[in-house]
Amino acid sequence: MTHNYAKENKWENTPAQVKRREARNRVETAYKKAHGVKHLPAGMELDHQGFHRRGSLDHVPVKLVTRHANRVRQPPRH
Numbered sequence: 203m204t205h206n207y208a209k210e211n212k213w214e215n216t217p218a219q220v221k222r223r224e225a226r227n228r229v230e231t232a233y234k235k236a237h238g239v240k241h242l243p244a245g246m247e248l249d250h251q252g253f254h255r256r257g258s259l260d261h262v263p264v265k266l267v268t269r270h271a272n273r274v275r276q277p278p279r280h
Contacts, residue, residue, distance in 0.1 A: 225259040226250075233264060245269050253277035 213219060230248055234240065242248070249267045250259055255277060 222259060229259060229262075229264055233266075242266070247272045249275075 214223075226248075229250070230242070233248055234242070243266075245268055246266050247269050248264045249272045250262045250264055252262065254262055
């Protein structure tokens with residue numbers, strides 16, 4: 203299956219998605235500042251614990267996990 207990049211870019215630039223991306227960036231910056239590091243370890247990502255499909259990510263607890271562990275975990279779909 204091929205990517206529809208125009209459609210993906212349109213979705214990524216919606217105001218709601220821009221706001222969520224900014225929130226993720228704020229959380230990562232705060233995590234790095236609190237732990238005194240400039241960069242996250244290679245192959246690691248911050249996992250927002252729980253499945254937060256909507257709303258603010260600002261006060262969601264996070265933990266450091268591998269990229270693979272963060273990407274395979276999927277929310278229940280209805």
